Amino acid sequence: MSNRNPLDYSLNRPLSKGYNPIRYLFKDVVLYLCLLSILIFGLAMLYSSSGQSVAMVIRQSVYVFFGLILMTFISHLKPDSYKNILMHSYWVGLLLLIYVLVFPASGYSTSRWIDFGFFSFQPSEIIRLILPLSLIAYLCRKESAIQFSDWFSATLAAFICAYLVFEQPDLGTAIIVFTSGLIPIYLAGLPYNIVLVYLGSAALAAPFIWANLLDYQKQRVLTYFDNNVDPLGDGWNIAQSKTAIGSGGFFGKGYLEGTQSQLNFLPESHSDFIFSVVGEEFGLLGILILFFIYTLIIWRIFKIGFEAQSNFERLACSSLGFIFLLFILINVSMVIGIIPVVGVPLPLISQGGTSIVVHLLAFGVILSAKKPYL
Amino acid sequence: MRNIQDLKKDEQDVLSLKRRSKVVFAFLFILILASIFKIFQLTVLERVNYSVESEKNRIIEVPIFPSRGLITLEDGTIIAENIVTQDIFIQGSLLESSKDQLDILYRDVLDLERKFPVPQTTKQNQKIWLARDLSSKELAKYEFHKNSLSNVKLGISLRRYLPHKNLFSHVIGHLGPITSDERLSLSKKDYPVDSFIGKVGIEKVYEKLLKGSVGKSIIEVDVYGNKIREIERIDPERPQNITLSLNLKLQKIAREELGGRRGAVVALDPNTGMIKALVSSPDYNPNILNGSEKGILVKNSSKEEAPFFNRAISGSYPPASIIKPFIGLLGLEENIINESTIIEDVGFFQLKEDGRKYRGWKEDGHGRVNLNKAIVESSDVYFYQLASQLTIDRISNFLSKFGFGMMSGIDLYNESKSILPTRNWKLGNIGEAWFVGDTINIGIGQGYITSTPIQLAVSISAIATRGTIFRPKLIISNQDSKKPEIFKKVQIGNEKHWDSIEKSMISVINSWNGTAHNLYEEDGILIAGKTGTAQIKSLVDQELTVREEYEGVRQNIQDRDHALFASYGPVPNPNLVVIVIVENGESGSAVAAPIAKKLIEQNQINLAE
Numbered sequence: 003m004s005n006r007n008p009l010d011y012s013l014n015r016p017l018s019k020g021y022n023p024i025r026y027l028f029k030d031v032v033l034y035l036c037l038l039s040i041l042i043f044g045l046a047m048l049y050s051s052s053g054q055s056v057a058m059v060i061r062q063s064v065y066v067f068f069g070l071i072l073m074t075f076i077s078h079l080k081p082d083s084y085k086n087i088l089m090h091s092y093w094v095g096l097l098l099l100i101y102v103l104v105f106p107a108s109g110y111s112t113s114r115w116i117d118f119g120f121f122s123f124q125p126s127e128i129i130r131l132i133l134p135l136s137l138i139a140y141l142c143r144k145e146s147a148i149q150f151s152d153w154f155s156a157t158l159a160a161f162i163c164a165y166l167v168f169e170q171p172d173l174g175t176a177i178i179v180f181t182s183g184l185i186p187i188y189l190a191g192l193p194y195n196i197v198l199v200y201l202g203s204a205a206l207a208a209p210f211i212w213a214n215l216l217d218y219q220k221q222r223v224l225t226y227f228d229n230n231v232d233p234l235g236d237g238w239n240i241a242q243s244k245t246a247i248g249s250g251g252f253f254g255k256g257y258l259e260g261t262q263s264q265l266n267f268l269p270e271s272h273s274d275f276i277f278s279v280v281g282e283e284f285g286l287l288g289i290l291i292l293f294f295i296y297t298l299i300i301w302r303i304f305k306i307g308f309e310a311q312s313n314f315e316r317l318a319c320s321s322l323g324f325i326f327l328l329f330i331l332i333n334v335s336m337v338i339g340i341i342p343v344v345g346v347p348l349p350l351i352s353q354g355g356t357s358i359v360v361h362l363l364a365f366g367v368i369l370s371a372k373k374p375y376l
Numbered sequence: 377m378r379n380i381q382d383l384k385k386d387e388q389d390v391l392s393l394k395r396r397s398k399v400v401f402a403f404l405f406i407l408i409l410a411s412i413f414k415i416f417q418l419t420v421l422e423r424v425n426y427s428v429e430s431e432k433n434r435i436i437e438v439p440i441f442p443s444r445g446l447i448t449l450e451d452g453t454i455i456a457e458n459i460v461t462q463d464i465f466i467q468g469s470l471l472e473s474s475k476d477q478l479d480i481l482y483r484d485v486l487d488l489e490r491k492f493p494v495p496q497t498t499k500q501n502q503k504i505w506l507a508r509d510l511s512s513k514e515l516a517k518y519e520f521h522k523n524s525l526s527n528v529k530l531g532i533s534l535r536r537y538l539p540h541k542n543l544f545s546h547v548i549g550h551l552g553p554i555t556s557d558e559r560l561s562l563s564k565k566d567y568p569v570d571s572f573i574g575k576v577g578i579e580k581v582y583e584k585l586l587k588g589s590v591g592k593s594i595i596e597v598d599v600y601g602n603k604i605r606e607i608e609r610i611d612p613e614r615p616q617n618i619t620l621s622l623n624l625k626l627q628k629i630a631r632e633e634l635g636g637r638r639g640a641v642v643a644l645d646p647n648t649g650m651i652k653a654l655v656s657s658p659d660y661n662p663n664i665l666n667g668s669e670k671g672i673l674v675k676n677s678s679k680e681e682a683p684f685f686n687r688a689i690s691g692s693y694p695p696a697s698i699i700k701p702f703i704g705l706l707g708l709e710e711n712i713i714n715e716s717t718i719i720e721d722v723g724f725f726q727l728k729e730d731g732r733k734y735r736g737w738k739e740d741g742h743g744r745v746n747l748n749k750a751i752v753e754s755s756d757v758y759f760y761q762l763a764s765q766l767t768i769d770r771i772s773n774f775l776s777k778f779g780f781g782m783m784s785g786i787d788l789y790n791e792s793k794s795i796l797p798t799r800n801w802k803l804g805n806i807g808e809a810w811f812v813g814d815t816i817n818i819g820i821g822q823g824y825i826t827s828t829p830i831q832l833a834v835s836i837s838a839i840a841t842r843g844t845i846f847r848p849k850l851i852i853s854n855q856d857s858k859k860p861e862i863f864k865k866v867q868i869g870n871e872k873h874w875d876s877i878e879k880s881m882i883s884v885i886n887s888w889n890g891t892a893h894n895l896y897e898e899d900g901i902l903i904a905g906k907t908g909t910a911q912i913k914s915l916v917d918q919e920l921t922v923r924e925e926y927e928g929v930r931q932n933i934q935d936r937d938h939a940l941f942a943s944y945g946p947v948p949n950p951n952l953v954v955i956v957i958v959e960n961g962e963s964g965s966a967v968a969a970p971i972a973k974k975l976i977e978q979n980q981i982n983l984a985e
Contacts, residue, residue, distance in 0.1 A: 248418040248426025265598040
C-alpha cells in the first residue's frame with residue numbers, strides 16, 4: 003500500500019523515475035553539487051588566504067569530509083526520529099554556553115572559546131544553528147496548534163542563549179543568536195499581537211542595553227559610522243578589506259595573486275574576511291558566480307521546505323534557509339563595510355571546523371525533509 | 377494516516393509560511409540590495425581609487441643614495457671621502473613590541489652614554505636608528521647577544537670623513553642633519569628626514585655636484601614592511617668628484633704657522649685666481665659633525681675664538697697700511713704727487729694750524745719723505761696729507777676698481793662684503809655727512825674702511841699682474857676648461873706707476889729701513905710686500921701721547937692691534953699672492969710677514985718639483 007495521500011499535490015508526477023543510487027544517496031543532486039563546489043572553492047580560497055598553508059587546508063578538509071558524512075547520514079533519517087533529540091540539544095547548547103562563561107579558555111580576552119587541546123571551538127557557533135532547530139522541534143512537538151504559552155517559552159529560550167553570549171561578551175553574535183531564534187518563531191506563526199508587544203518592549207529596553215555595552219562594543223558601533231575614528235583598529239580592517247575588493251575590479255587579480263591578502267594587509271583573511279580574498283582574486287565576476295551558487299542552494303532549501311510534508315520539516319527548511327542567507331549577508335555586509343564588524347564566518351567557506359560541521363549538519367536536516375522516491 | 381482536515385490545515389500552514397517568509401525575505405532583501413550596490417560601487421565605480429590604495433600598500437620606493445663625491449687635490453690627495461660606519465636600527469612597526477629587546481640593547485650592548493633616540497615619525501615602514509657608529513667593543517657585544525635581539529638589526533651607512541681632519545675645515549666645511557627649512561626647497565625624495573646635507577664650505581656650495589642623483593629600488597613589501605622582491609631598480613647617478621686648487625704643503629704650513637692663534641691666511645695664484653691655501657684659525661674637526669669620528673668638537677673656547685667662523689672670507693679687518701700702495705698709486709695717477717714729491721713728516725698731520733693732530737705711528741716722524749720712503753717705512757703722515765688732497769670720491773672710485781668694498785665671489789658661502797665708504801655710504805649708514813678727517817683716516821686704511829683677507833688678496837693680485845684680477849676659485853672643474861674668469865681689469869694712465877709701486881713694496885723687505893726687512897735674505901726670492909697694523913682700539917680721540925697710546929693700553933690682549941701682511945712673489949713673474957692676518961698679533965712684520973715668506977718659498981719648491 004502506498005503511503006501516498008490520494009489528495010497529494012504532486013498527483014500528476016510519476017511515482018518513480020526508476021531506481022537511481024546516486025539520487026537515492028544524495029537525495030537532492032543539485033543541492034549536493036552546489037554544496038560540494040562551494041566547499042571545494044572554500045578550500046581553494048583557504049589555501050590562498052592562509053598564506054598557502056597546506057596544513058590548514060588538510061585540517062579543514064578533514065572537517066569537510068566528516069561534515070559531509072554526517073550530513074548524508076542525517077539526510078537519510080526520518081525527521082520524526084531525531085526531532086526529540088534536536089529539541090533537547092538545546093540543553094546541551096545551553097550547558098556549553100554556561101561552561102564557557104564559567105571556565106573560559108586561557109589565552110583569549112573574551113570567554114568565547116572552549117579548548118580541548120587538539121581542537122577548540124566557540125559554543126556560540128553551534129548555538130546559532132542548534133537554537134532554531136530545537137525551537138522548531140519544541141513548537142512542533144505536538145500535532146495540535148501551538149499554544150499561547152509556547153511562544154513565550156520559545157522566546158525566553160532564545161533570549162537566554164542570546165544573553166549568555168552577550169555576557170561573553172559578544173554583542174554581535176548575541177544579536178545574531180537572538181535573530182536566528184526569532185526567525186523560526188515568527189515563521190511558525192507567532193501571533194501579530196505578540197509581535198507588537200515584543201517590538202514595544204525592545205524599544206523600551208534599548209537605552210538600558212546601550213548603557214550596559216562595554217566600551218569596545220560601543221567603539222565598534224561608532225566605528226561603523228565613522229571609519230576614521232580608529233584607523234588602525236576595526237576601521238583599518240574594513241578599509242583594507244574594501245581596498246582588497248575594490249582593487250579586484252571586475253575580473254580580479256587572479257588566484258594567489260591578491261596582493262592585499264598574500265602580503266597580509268588583509269586581517270583575518272582566512273576566516274571572517276575571506277570574502278575580500280574572493281573579491282580581490284576573482285573580482286566582481288567571481289563574487290557574482292559565488293552568489294549565484296549560494297542562490298541556487300537557498301532556492302533548493304526553500305523548494306525542499308515548501309514541498310515537505312510536515313510542519314516541522316517546512317519550518318526547519320525555511321528557517322535554516324533564512325538563517326543561511328542571513329549569515330551570508332551579515333558576513334558580506336561586514337566585509338564591505340555596511341554593517342559593523344561582527345564575528346560571523348562566510349558559511350561553508352571561512353576557515354573553522356565547527357562552523358563547517360554545524361552547517362553541514364543543518365543541511366542534513368534540510369535534506370532529510372525530502373522524501374526519497376523509490 | 378492523514379485526513380482531509382489535516383490536509384486543509386497543512387495547506388493553511390504552507391500559505392501562512394509562504395506569507396511570513398515573504399515578510400522575512402523583504403527585510404533581508406534590503407540588505408541584499410545594499411550589499412550588491414556596495415560591491416558594485418567598490419569594484420566598478422571606485423575601482424581605480426582602491427587599486428591605487430592597494431598598490432600604495434604593497435609597493436614602496438626605497439631610495440638608493442650614491443656615495444657622496446670625493447674631494448681631492450690636484451696631486452690626487454684625498455681630502456674628503458666616505459667611510460662605512462655600523463649602525464643599529466629597528467623597523468618603526470616593531471618598536472612597540474620590542475621593548476624587551478631594547479632593554480637588552482641599552483643595558484648589555486651599547487655604551488652607557490648612548491641614549492634612546494626619540495623617533496620623529498610613527499610611519500610603519502621607517503627605520504628608526506638606535507645607535508650610530510658602533511665601536512668594535514659594541515659590535516662584539518651585539519654579536520654575543522644577537523639571538524635575543526631579533527628585531528634590532530645592524531645596518532651600515534656612509535659617513536663623510538676628512539683624513540686631514542682640521543686642516544681643511546674652513547674650506548671643505550661639514551655636513552649636518554637637514555633642517556625642515558632646507559627640505560622645503562629641495563626634493564623630498566633626494567633628502568629624507570634623516571639625511572645629511574652640506575652646511576658650509578665646499579660641501580654646501582657644491583652640494584648638488586657631490587650629492588649626485590638618487591636612484592630608487594621599487595620593492596614589494598608585506599604588511600610588516602618585509603621585503604618580498606624587487607620590482608624595478610633605477611641606479612643612482614654617480615656624483616662628481618671635485619678637485620680643489622689648494623696645495624697640501626702650503627695649507628699645512630699656513631695652519632702650522634698660525635698655530636691656533638686667531639687669524640687667517642689666503643694664498644692664491646694671481647695669474648689664475650686659483651686659491652693655493654686658505655686657512656682660518658682656530659678651526660674644528662669636521663669629522664665630528666659628519667658623524668664619522670667621536671670627540672669633543674670645541675674645547676671650552678671663548679666667544680672670540682669662534683672656531684666655526686671663517687676669518688679668511690668673512691673676517692672684516694681694517695686694511696691698515698696695506699692700503700698705502702693703492703693710495704700712492706692713485707696719487708701718481710692723479711698727478712698730485714710724483715715719485716720725488718717730498719713731505720716733511722714730523723710725527724703728526726694737521727689740516728689747519730690749530731686743528732686736530734693726526735698722529736703717525738712713529739712719535740718723532742720719518743723726516744723728509746717721498747713716496748718710496750713713505751711706503752717702505754710706512755709713513756702715516758705722508759698718506760694723511762695725500763688722502764686729504766685726493767678726496768674720498770677719487771679714493772673710493774679708484775679702490776673699487778681693485779675690488780675693495782665688494783665680494784670676491786670665491787666659491788664659498790658666507791663671504792663678507794668689505795666696506796668701501798663713500799659720502800653716500802656714510803650718510804646712509806652712519807647718518808652723518810662726510811668729513812675730511814674721515815678721508816684722512818682712510819689714507820692709512822683705518823676708519824670706516826674694512827677688508828676681508830680674500831678681498832685683500834684679490835686687490836693685491838692686481839699689482840702683481842699689472843691690472844688683471846682673476847676671480848678667486850677653489851674648484852678645478854673638468855668642464856669649464858680651466859679658463860680663469862677675469863674678475864676686474866684695472867686700467868691706469870701710466871703703466872710705469874705699477875713698477876714704481878712694486879719697487880717700493882720690494883724695498884719694504886729689501887731696504888734696510890723697510891718695515892719687513894726682517895724677511896730679507898741676500899740670495900732670497902724677491903718678494904713684494906706691505907705690512908699693516910690695524911688699530912682696533914682707537915684712541916685717536918683722546919689726548920694721549922704716542923707712547924701712552926702704544927705702550928700703555930696693551931694689557932688686554934683683545935685690544936692689541938691686528939698684524940697684517942700682504943705680499944706676492946717672486947718678482948718678476950709672481951705666482952703667489954699671500955695675505956696673512958694675525959688677530960691681536962701687534963706686528964705685521966714680526967708675526968705675519970714670516971708666514972707669507974714661507975709660503976712663497978714653498979710654492980717655488982712645489983713648482984720646481
